[in-house]
Amino acid sequence: MRIGLSMYGTTYAMGLHPRAGRKAMTAEGVMAWAMRAGLQGVELPDNLLAQSDLPAIARLTKEQGLYVTVASGGYDPAKLAEACRIAEAAGAPIVRTVVGGARIGGDRRPLAGRWGAFMADVREGLAAATEAAERAGVTLALENHQDLASEELLWLCESIGSPHFGLTLDTGNPLATAEEPIDFARRIMPHIRNVHLKDYWIYPSEEGFRLVRSPIGQGAVDFPALFALLREHGPADLPMSIEIGALEARHIRVLADDYWPEYPSRSARQLAELLRFVQSHARPAGDWRTPHEREAAPEAVAAYERAQLRTSIAYLLPLVAEREDEEEAVS
Numbered sequence: 647m648r649i650g651l652s653m654y655g656t657t658y659a660m661g662l663h664p665r666a667g668r669k670a671m672t673a674e675g676v677m678a679w680a681m682r683a684g685l686q687g688v689e690l691p692d693n694l695l696a697q698s699d700l701p702a703i704a705r706l707t708k709e710q711g712l713y714v715t716v717a718s719g720g721y722d723p724a725k726l727a728e729a730c731r732i733a734e735a736a737g738a739p740i741v742r743t744v745v746g747g748a749r750i751g752g753d754r755r756p757l758a759g760r761w762g763a764f765m766a767d768v769r770e771g772l773a774a775a776t777e778a779a780e781r782a783g784v785t786l787a788l789e790n791h792q793d794l795a796s797e798e799l800l801w802l803c804e805s806i807g808s809p810h811f812g813l814t815l816d817t818g819n820p821l822a823t824a825e826e827p828i829d830f831a832r833r834i835m836p837h838i839r840n841v842h843l844k845d846y847w848i849y850p851s852e853e854g855f856r857l858v859r860s861p862i863g864q865g866a867v868d869f870p871a872l873f874a875l876l877r878e879h880g881p882a883d884l885p886m887s888i889e890i891g892a893l894e895a896r897h898i899r900v901l902a903d904d905y906w907p908e909y910p911s912r913s914a915r916q917l918a919e920l921l922r923f924v925q926s927h928a929r930p931a932g933d934w935r936t937p938h939e940r941e942a943a944p945e946a947v948a949a950y951e952r953a954q955l956r957t958s959i960a961y962l963l964p965l966v967a968e969r970e971d972e973e974e975a976v977s
Contacts, residue, residue: 647876700732716738741779758904779810790834813839835880840884840885843889
């Protein structure tokens with residue numbers, strides 16, 4: 647496993663947010679920052695890479711032993727084929743994408759009565775895009791982007807049935823589809839090709855709970871258990887990019903009557919397990935808003951992002967090194 651950086655958890659600090667008031671960092675700049683921080687790779691947006699010297703990036707990754715993952719989006723085959731072309735030129739073996747459809751927070755109400763047709767379109771688009779990935783020699787890795795549940799991700803993997811199609815596990819997002827993170831990872835494990843390392847603080851609400859970004863290791867996700875699972879069952883040399891959650895809290899309305907109709911059937915036991923997990927990790931009532939939600943100055947938000955990222959790196963790197971030392975001692 648290699649720990650790297652996704653830009654999306656630091657949109658102010660990296661100049662990606664419209665309010666940031668600064669020029670966005672280049673792909674080369676992000677890679678240099680990651681190396682200075684002791685990280686081993688980056689996940690970069692396809693539109694940022696399209697503006698870069700791709701052969702130079704490929705040489706840098708090879709010389710420095712870094713990984714690069716291409717972050718794209720949607721299920722349009724033409725768009726994803728272009729992302730695969732960029733990945734091939736940049737020496738990136740993985741193209742991550744998301745399908746959307748649900749509002750962030752697992753809310754499928756905008757597609758009430760149409761979710762099945764939407765998923766059929768998603769499968770058709772991703773199947774065609776997988777053919778482009780195969781031609782480019784890369785893997786398309788669909789993320790659980792607070793939209794698709796484990797049942798649907800498994801259906802897509804099994805129905806597409808290609809070694810060039812797999813999944814990006816976002817470690818915090820299972821909570822948005824009412825699933826416990828480690829159980830979710832265990833269910834989709836055979837298909838994991840890429841990982842986003844994300845953690846959340848949980849704040850109960852009258853309709854369910856809110857997910858609020860936290861430094862990795864301080865929230866609800868059990869990372870030692872997750873890493874043990876990935877080491878035992880995941881692919882070798884798995885890219886794992888730190889992606890601290892969004893600046894806006896995600897409201898997961900699992901207690902609302904109209905939350906469930908478009909979801910796969912779940913048992914009462916599954917829901918009880920999820921609610922026990924939420925209850926055991928719930929934080930005291932208080933102001934859950936991030937500095938962005940409190941409309942703090944852009945530089946204050948950027949400083950908040952950088953502080954959470956530094957804390958996350960300080961937690962993760964020793965944890966990974968400790969696991970590696972234990973494995974070496976056993977072998």
